[in-house]
Amino acid sequence: MRGKKILVTGGTGQVARPVAEALAAAGNDVWCIGRFGTPGVAEELRARGVTTWRWDMEDDSEQALKGLPEDFTHVIHSAVRRGDDGDFNRTIDVNTTATGRLMAHCRTAEAFLFVSTGALYARQTLDHAYTEDDPVDGVADWLPAYPVGKIATEGAVRALARVLGLPTTIARLNIAYGPGGYGGVPMLYFQRMLSGQPIPVPREGQNWCSPIHTTDIVRQVPRLWEAASVPATLVNWGGDEAVGITDIVRHLEELTGVSARLVPSDVTRETYRFDPTLRRRLTGPCEVDWREGLRLTLAALHPDRLRPRYAASEHVQHRGART
Structure with a gap:
């Protein structure tokens, strides 16, 4: 994409920041809006050719987006109030209202992309391959308000797409990981490994997921x-490969020599395996193999922890290609 005017929310996060930076580098007029609470991040984005504009999702007034241009051709809305405080009503209100105002403001765009989550699916077997038609229930013991807020916001997005005539995609994200930000869920597990903290796992079997590297996110x-x-x-927006969380942790052990404490538990950070059929039809296949993706992420964020034989790797291994 070149010569487009693109609006990005959540542009300091794991998913949207590499997208914003890549689109700006490709010759697009990219704007990131948000609170920019982390010192220096706005300056870093501007240094990469991204325009920053302050916006607070919690501000539900009609003036919240006043002064922001309205002529964006494309929007990716990744910002979210997660509901870490457990306030379900506030989580629903903030996410739906902010998203509604954003869609109305950008009603003339060619396309609007809302980043949702796979955490809203009704839990089935650990290795079930979820399709877009599977039932949802919004139950997540590790962060209860989060999937409920996403379900409510999906409803608002569906309604406004029709009311405004705004072409829209709702992409339910799986585990996104990569060298940007904190590295994604695999690096959260690695941090626990480094500190010797236990990693809760199911008493039988393992949680499965469809991790997607940020290189593939940017491309898709x-x-x-x-x-x-x-x-x-x-x-459903995830990788092509189904991977067990325990297998991910064991591979982190292999790459680094750091041991993991896997503790059977009734409550774990549940993850979901996606059926990639529809997404592959829309975007084509992924390129980054999950094992190489983990190595690249460690090489960027924890280079001193990689075993020498892995740190010395010179090439990114893609399925069917080498770069």
């Missing part, structure tokens, strides 16, 4: 915009 965003429609297109 334009395809998800191309898939936008009225009514909204719904797609």
Whole structure:
């Protein structure tokens, strides 16, 4: 994509920041809006050619977006109030209202991409491959208000896509990981490994997921915009490969020599395996193998922890290609 005017929310996060920086580098006029609470992050984005503009999702007034241009051609809305405080009503109100105002403000855009979550699916077997038609219930013991807020916001997005005639894609994200930000869920587990903290795992079997590296996220965003429609297109956004969380942790052990304390528990950070059929049809296949993706992430964030034989690797291994 070149020559487009693109609006990004959540542009300091794991998913949207590499997208914003890559699109700016490709010759697009990219704007990131948010609170920019982390010192220096706004300056870093501007140094990469991204325009920053202050916006607080918690501000539900009609003036919240006053002064922001309205002529964006594409929008990716990744910002979220997670509901860490457990306030379900506030989580629903903030996310739906902020998203509604954003869609109304950008009603003339060619495409709107809303980043949702796979955590809203009704739990089935640990290795079940979830499709877009599977039932949802919004139950997540590790962060109860989060998936409920996402379900409510998906409803608002579907309604406004129709009311405004705004072509929209709702992408339910799986585990995103990579060298940017904190590295994603695999690096949260690695931090626990480094500190000797236990990692809760199911008493039988293991949680499964479909991790997607930020390289593939960046490459697929334009395809998800191309898939936008009225009514909204719904797609599971994860990698091609189903991977067990225990297998991820064991591979981190292999790469670093750091031991993990896996503790059987009734409550774990549940993850979900996606059926990639629809997403592959819309975006094409992923390129970064999960094992190489973990190595690259460690090399960027914890280079001193990689065993020499892995740190010395010179090439990124892609499925079917080498760069």
